Amino acid sequence: MYSKAAEIIRGAEVFVITAGAGMGVDSGLPDFRGDHGFWQAYPPYARLGLSFVDCANPVHFQHDPSFGWGFYGHRTNLYRDTVPHEGFHIIKKWIERNNADYFVVTSNVDGQFQKAGYDDSRIVEVHGSIHWLQCQTPCSSEIWFNDEVIPVDEISMRARHTPRCGECGEVCRPNILMFGDWSWLPDRTRIQEHRYDRFLETHADRRIAVIEMGAGSAIPTIRATTERIGWNLPHATAIRINPREPDIKAPHISMPCGALEGLQLIDAAMKV
Ligand SMILES: NC(=O)c1ccc[n+]([C@@H]2O[C@H](COP(=O)([O-])OP(=O)(O)OC[C@H]3O[C@@H](n4cnc5c(N)ncnc54)[C@H](O)[C@@H]3O)[C@@H](O)[C@H]2O)c1
Numbered sequence: 001m002y003s004k005a006a007e008i009i010r011g012a013e014v015f016v017i018t019a020g021a022g023m024g025v026d027s028g029l030p031d032f033r034g035d036h037g038f039w040q041a042y043p044p045y046a047r048l049g050l051s052f053v054d055c056a057n058p059v060h061f062q063h064d065p066s067f068g069w070g071f072y073g074h075r076t077n078l079y080r081d082t083v084p085h086e087g088f089h090i091i092k093k094w095i096e097r098n099n100a101d102y103f104v105v106t107s108n109v110d111g112q113f114q115k116a117g118y119d120d121s122r123i124v125e126v127h128g129s130i131h132w133l134q135c136q137t138p139c140s141s142e143i144w145f146n147d148e149v150i151p152v153d154e155i156s157m158r159a160r161h162t163p164r165c166g167e168c169g170e171v172c173r174p175n176i177l178m179f180g181d182w183s184w185l186p187d188r189t190r191i192q193e194h195r196y197d198r199f200l201e202t203h204a205d206r207r208i209a210v211i212e213m214g215a216g217s218a219i220p221t222i223r224a225t226t227e228r229i230g231w232n233l234p235h236a237t238a239i240r241i242n243p244r245e246p247d248i249k250a251p252h253i254s255m256p257c258g259a260l261e262g263l264q265l266i267d268a269a270m271k272v
């Protein structure tokens, strides 16, 4: 399995990297698998009986901003402090060695690919990014970079500072697609998607390695992206790395392990 994956990587002219929350696990970040996984990461919400879906809702910025910003401020700080694991660099090394083109498609909002040195113009963040802000109303279609300092009380999970829109003075919020969200401004993601579509059109006939890591089946956007390329493009092969739900039909490759371990094993197999 690893040697087959290594052969695909060795021959790849183009890389598409698709990543869900599990990609961050080896950097020490939580995924939110089910209520249990979410509560393990955030015990205060277990005490309040609130799920990820309850917390990731734009209504809090309107009705209880310090609560809304408690969750997102905590995550902003966590993602700012996180160092991307070695796996990010292993893939970059493969891309550079093959002199290949690449694109990243991720449902993560944590900015870890940019932090690991991937080109911002070759990334689609399908659910937006925590590092960008927008007005909660919104009073305009403006988004702006999140350079706010947002201390959070980790017992109450309330923010001690709630960032505001410079234009109208209302509370602002991350430019992330939340649940039941009618106010998300999608322009940044749409521009990224447009670049990605052009990239795929240009490279449709080339040897493409799709490397999927940590993408769950609960919200299957990323898995669907992988499969669309894998099944529709003639010379594309997908490698799905996931410790719990790695299934994908041959000729695509299923690797039942963590992202970092899987990438290291493929890298070792390439040297053989
Ligand atoms: N860091 C972030 O930006 C972040 C964090 C949590 C959730 N989210 C987003 O919220 C939504 C739901 O989140 P979710 O946690 O249910 O995501 P998810 O449904 O993508 O599930 C996580 C997946 O990662 C796998 N996984 C666990 N450990 C792994 C490892 N070490 N290596 C590789 N894979 C591993 C799990 O088996 C699961 O399939 C998604 O859109 C997700 O991107 C983003």
Ligand SMILES: [Zn+2]
Pocket (backbone or CB within 6 Å): 135, 136, 137, 138, 139, 140, 165, 166, 167, 168, 169, 170
């Ligand atoms: Zn405003």
